[in-house]
Amino acid sequence: MLRIIYISLICASSFFASVSQAQESQPETQAVDIYSQDQLIELIRSGKYLQQVKADDCQLVQDIEARxxxxxxxxxxxxxxxxxNYGTxxxxxxxxxxxLLKTAAEQGSAEAMVRVAEYYNQGKFVTxxxxRAVKYALPAAANGDLPARIMLVRLFGQGYGSARDYEYGYHWLYNAVISDEKTKKTAMTLLKxxxxxxxxxxxxRAQKAHLRTH
Structure with a gap:
């Protein structure tokens, strides 16, 4: 009887030792800090924000929701x-x-304005x-947001929006400073x-550095 108990204790000890070794061999999950405003803007601009949330093993869900x-x-x-929207x-x-995107747009977020405009232009999630896409892109473009200016001129070129605003949209994009050559080529095509x-x-008149409509 004592021999059976002894053998059982040895087996149990070996089992827990193997479990401990397996746990030690697995990489520990690193704690992730919440994104700074600059980091988040960069993630949004690059379109990698959802990829980053998943790459961080969804650790920041509660923090993101609270903010x-x-x-x-x-x-x-x-x-x-x-x-x-995407179930990430x-x-x-x-x-x-x-x-929530519309609420962020109402608070002045150019990123949200452009995203809502894209959804209305694509018919994704909304009719x-x-x-309506023009209405969301216009204030962001007026405040200097380059993606909004590109979207606005694209929509104007497709015949949407008021012809009275074409001059403004053209002026804003024509005089924008664009460092990326691919984006600059896209802008010139849309302006043409x-x-x-x-x-x-x-x-x-719209090509001048300062726009005077009167």
Whole structure:
């Protein structure tokens, strides 16, 4: 009887030792710090924000939600909204996601304005409505956001929006400082398309560094 107990103790000891060794051999999950505003802007601009949340093993879900829902920080409203839209680390809830994006846009987030405009232009999550897309892109473009200016001129070139605003959209994009050559080429193509819808005199005026409409 004692021999059986002794053998059992040896087996149990070997089992727990092997479990301990296996746990030690597995890499420990590193704690992840919440993103700074600059980091989050860069992630949004590069389109890698959802990839980063997944790469961080969804550790920041509660922090992101709190900064969105409780602190109501626009950039985190954007991020939490997109996580809800696409079901990243949480159950998908597009109605709540779009509502949060609109709230962030109302608070002045250019990133949210552009994203909502893209969804209305694409008809993704919402009814396709390029005219409404113009309304979201316009204030962000006026405040200097380059993606918004590109989107606005693209929409104008497709015939959406008011012709009275073409000059503004053209002027903002024409005079924008663009360091990326690919983006600059895209901008020039869109400007050429919009030129075809504008009188030559208005195009010349819009190309000046300072726009005077009167």
């Amino acid at each position: 969105s829902e409780v602190l109501q920080q626009p950039l985190y409203q954007f991020l939490w909204a997109e996580m809800l 680390c949480v159950k998908a809830n597009a109605p709540r996601g779009i509502a 396709k409505d390029p005219e 398309r919009l030129e075809a819808k504008m009188p030559a005199s208005i195009v010349a």
